[in-house]
Amino acid sequence: MRLDWITNNLEQIGQLTLSHLWLTLLPTLIGLLVSIPLGYLAFSYRRLHTFIVGGTSLFYTIPSLALFILMPQILGTKILDPMNIVVALVIYTIALLVRVVADGLDSVSPDVVKAAEGIGYTRLQTFFKIQLPISVPTILSGLRVVVVANISIVTMAAVIGVAQLGTLFTMGFTRRLFVPILVGLVVCLLLALVLDRLLVLLSNRLTPWSQKGAM
8 A cells, every 4th residue: 555645645635625614514514503493393283293204304315316416407506516515415414414403392291391391482582492402312313314314414515526535535546546545435434423422412511400421
């Protein structure tokens, strides 16, 4: 193995890592913000639960490469525009998180909700001050899965020419070099581990009443 390839391409590896991180985190955040109200609707209106949860879950059955190629036709963007990847991953994030949010809200004891309403909380106050905080561990557990999945899916964008860590895979295959492929795998794994740990710390910070390290 030509390990000197790593030192000679550190700048490129760093740029691809930052690009990969941005393409992972931005759609994950947007998808979370969209999933919370959708999950709340699915939880609050049982007649809509199957339609909202089942409908959004179906999006995850779309092959990522096919969705990446379809996005320019739908959005009117160029094939190499990173926005195609962002929108596609927002869709995948929503597909996974809406059910998680609905289940998290459903896990809140009805007695707690009634107690909040009994002291004069409005529906919105009950949601933001009681239901959502209690649902945080469940939502963040689902978010951990989403982040790891998105890190993996982003690599597929290299096939259509969008630069990120997946570019190291295509580079390695086309040039018959093993080191770029290995570097891409290791950095993706490290990103997944670091982001997962950060989400665990965030969960512990937001839910001090829960047992530390339970996740």
